[in-house]
Amino acid sequence: MIPEQAAGPAPPARVRIRVEEQVFSVEKSLLVESSEYFRALFRSGMKESTQEELRLRALSAAGFLAMLRVLAGERPVLSGDESVEAVECAAFLQAGPLARYLVHSVNSDNCLLLYQAAAVFGLRELFHSAALYIRDSYAELREGLEGLPGELRAYVRSLLPSTFIAVGAHTPTFEFLEDLSRTICYLDEESNAWRTLACLPLAASTFLAGVATMENKIYIVGGVYGASKQVVESSFCYDADTNAWSEFASPHQLRYDVTLVGHEGHLYAIGGEYEKTALKSVEKYDVATKTWSFVCDLPQPSAATPCAQALGQIFVCLWKPLDTTVVYEYEARRDEWLPVTDLKRPQSYGHCMVAHRDNLYVMRNGPSDDFLRCVIDCFNLTSRQWTTLPGQFVNSKGALFTAVIRGDTVYTVNRMLTLLYSVEQETWRFKQEKAGFPRSGSLQTFLLRLPRRDHDIAT
Incomplete structure (x- = not known):
């Protein structure tokens, strides 16, 4: 009689996420840990929680990829379009690690763009952090500030430098x-x-x-x-x-x-x-x-x-x-x-x-x-x-x-x-x-x- 071999640890459960025309294979546990959206989805008991492939129709592949890179411990340098798409992804998926990465990425080149994007998608912490950065560099950014809507300029001016x-x-x-x-x-x-x-x-x-x-x-x-x-x-x-x-x-x-x-x-x-x-x-x-x-x-x-x-x-x-x-x-x-x-x-x-x-x-x-x-x-x-x-x-x-x-x-x-x-x-x-x-x-x-x-x- 051949003794049974001890089973090794089960491989982590993965799910395929289709965004636009790209498919990403991701560990479920990583998504649950990092995203309120996926945490609620996989624990909901709905049929989507057990599907092998899910489609995210509202997001861009570039924004989702930026999130995966941040979750993997990378520090991606994002272009202007990629930054906006990452803000949208962080807001839609309620992805805390990506939102925090964007907060710490605010600089004089992207602060106005991130400020406006955060206002559009309701990412409050990023909105406030970008506004504080702009307030501290008000003189240097004065020309770019003229292109902001009046309520966004007013919020910046209301802050303490x-x-x-x-x-x-x-x-x-x-x-x-x-x-x-x-x-x-x-x-x-x-x-x-x-x-x-x-x-x-x-x-x-x-x-x-x-x-x-x-x-x-x-x-x-x-x-x-x-x-x-x-x-x-x-x-x-x-x-x-x-x-x-x-x-x-x-x-x-x-x-x-x-x-x-x-x-x-x-x-x-x-x-x-x-x-x-x-x-x-x-x-x-x-x-x-x-x-x-x-x-x-x-x-x-x-x-x-x-x-x-x-x-x-x-x-x-x-x-x-x-x-x-x-x-x-x-x-x-x-x-x-x-x-x-x-x-x-x-x-x-x-x-x-x-x-x-x-x-x-x-x-x-x-x-x-x-x-x-x-x-x-x-x-x-x-x-x-x-x-x-x-x-x-x-x-x-x-x-x-x-x-x-x-x-x-x-x-x-x-x-x-x-x-x-x-x-x-x-x-x-x-x-x-x-x-x-x-x-x-x-x-x-x-x-x-x-x-x-x-x-x-x-x-």
């Missing part, structure tokens, strides 16, 4: 020794002056703290006080809409010199130090449930980890021996850090990273460890190629290690000057000069949308 924010490194203080310089400040570009937005809570530290923004709030985690670098055990949140501070729980592992990132409703506390030991643990804070949980460790211990977000993903730089920087991407669905690329350059002081469109810009001092000069290497996530930006940026005229990008404009600042650069293909061109931030020491910078009320306290 983002403002350049800076905070210095401050340790906690006592009420009777209150330090009036412990403030978060914003750049009033019309009057070319830095003004006070809010005073830090007495117990908060921004010295070696993780600071991040998300949903128009500033979050502060960690930080130290005292000669022995005692970690501040409370975390703090400033709500720009209400002009109020609140406290929230600190990570399970206390840490300083930590990188904090706000991403899709969660804060990520990445690495850092504790008792002079570098950490590789990473914790995630769910703002909705107000809870911290550990996620996948970094590949190696790291403090003050350079980090940026591009195309809706988190990227970090980690240093390896022999002058190698490795860029990793955090894959949230699989909870993994995946190596993306590496760069061999002599290490030096002041390493950081910012993102624009599908480019990651890694900034460091040099050449020859000259801390007054900055060189920038650019990695394109689509072509997977490195380039070096022409020219060198002198830190004494603009501290590029505090750079943030709004639209196509880079904001950098030090005590003497705030410099603005225009991002043009593979170059940064000098654009404008503003007042420097009149505080010594290291800075952290970010963007907020400030309600129309008088702060008006000059720094």
Whole structure:
């Protein structure tokens, strides 16, 4: 008698989707996971839920293909027509991953098109995100705005533009020794002056703290006080809409010199130090449930980890021996850090990273460890190629290690000057000069949308 062989796992159930004249074979589970339309269809019990082939008459093949590519983890570069067809597909199929990809793809070339398409097909999150982008680049997009319907122009004008924010490194203080310089400040570009937005809570530290923004709030985690670098055990949140501070729980592992990132409703506390030991643990804070949980460790211990977000993903730089920087991407669905690329350059002081469109810009001092000069290497996530930006940026005229990008404009600042650069293909061109931030020491910078009320306290 021949024993029966153990059956292997059943192959995933697939369905053929006919769109226009093309047929796509897709796993049912992928469609159920990613589309409200297919989730309802396959669970409805109707005859269509068991058919081997379905026809989608209202969509284009190009839009459906764009969705499948995004679901496969690709980052497709879409033409104008493909973008509109992808918006239609995301709306009709209620495909959340495709809608989020379109939100993170908004740029100065496609924002007006995506804004109008989102208005037509009712994709609310994309509509609002594109409108915010247009508001932040209003002057540069003014000519194109004239072609929009009046109600769409009015909605853009009703929004608050983002403002350049800076905070210095401050340790906690006592009420009777209150330090009036412990403030978060914003750049009033019309009057070319830095003004006070809010005073830090007495117990908060921004010295070696993780600071991040998300949903128009500033979050502060960690930080130290005292000669022995005692970690501040409370975390703090400033709500720009209400002009109020609140406290929230600190990570399970206390840490300083930590990188904090706000991403899709969660804060990520990445690495850092504790008792002079570098950490590789990473914790995630769910703002909705107000809870911290550990996620996948970094590949190696790291403090003050350079980090940026591009195309809706988190990227970090980690240093390896022999002058190698490795860029990793955090894959949230699989909870993994995946190596993306590496760069061999002599290490030096002041390493950081910012993102624009599908480019990651890694900034460091040099050449020859000259801390007054900055060189920038650019990695394109689509072509997977490195380039070096022409020219060198002198830190004494603009501290590029505090750079943030709004639209196509880079904001950098030090005590003497705030410099603005225009991002043009593979170059940064000098654009404008503003007042420097009149505080010594290291800075952290970010963007907020400030309600129309008088702060008006000059720094």
